[in-house]
Amino acid sequence: MGNWYEIIADRDVSEAEAPRLAERMRVWLAERKVIEATRKREFLGKWIHRPGPAYQSTLEEPNLYTKTVKGLEFVVRRNVFFQMPLKLTCGACGVRFEPDGESWERWSDAADAWCRGEDTVPYVCPVCGVAERLTEWTGDAPWGFGFLGLEFWDWAPLSEQFIREVTEQLGHRTVVVRGKL
Known part of the structure; x- marks a missing residue:
């Protein structure tokens, strides 16, 4: 149900x-x-x-x-409006991925920082290493901040x-x- x-x-x-x-x-x-x-x-x-x-x-x-x-x-x-699994697309390199392991920990830490008021906290693409503001990440199943x-x-x-x-x-x-x- x-x-x-x-x-x-x-x-x-x-x-x-x-x-x-x-x-x-x-x-x-x-x-x-x-x-x-x-x-x-x-x-x-x-x-x-x-x-x-x-x-x-x-x-x-x-x-x-x-x-x-x-x-x-x-x-x-x-508020963080979320869904699982999280599916993201890097704006720099175009790779589509689901954060896991270390990349999930970095995502989770960044989301926690945003919740504490750090509006410009970045998240770094685990493939190309380019940082983008957490709230700007998109994809097939993104989160809303x-x-x-x-x-x-x-x-x-x-x-x-x-x-x-x-x-x-x-x-x-x-x-x-x-x-x-």
């Missing part, structure tokens, strides 16, 4: 701007009837917005399933169109993180 999540994480929002932007997104999604306007504490102890009557308009395949949908949580704090994430719990996969619309509304670069608890 378990619970699936899909997160649209804002890569560029500032800590100060995140609460205002989260509220703007809440209003936008509620007006479109994607979510209910008020939130309830009912899933894993989280305050979530239940799906609204138009939530299926956000899905890649509407009507895929409807009974298990939990809702949307706005995560507004310094930021102050705002829209966590969709047990929704069917979101459509690319909806993800683009959310990204446009946020006005920043985003990363999509998918996984299961």
Whole structure:
């Protein structure tokens, strides 16, 4: 069993701007009837917005399933939005890899440093040795580092169109993180 999540994480929002932007997104999604306007504490102890009557308009395949949908949580704090396994692509040499062993330890240490407030902490590619800011790493299954994430719990996969619309509304670069608890 378990619970699936899909997160649209804002890569560029500032800590100060995140609460205002989260509220703007809440209003936008509620007006479109994607979510209910008020939130309830009912899933894993989280305050979530239940799906609204138009939530299926956000899905890649509407009507895929409807009974298990939990809702949307706005995560507004310094947070690492992660999935496993981590799959990265080096921007310098183009190699695709999953950190393991020593490269995993370096990644984990860098993520811990970012959580402590070191926003510019680098991560060094284990293949070419080029350092890139941790928050700039991308790949097939990247992590999101930021102050705002829209966590969709047990929704069917979101459509690319909806993800683009959310990204446009946020006005920043985003990363999509998918996984299961």
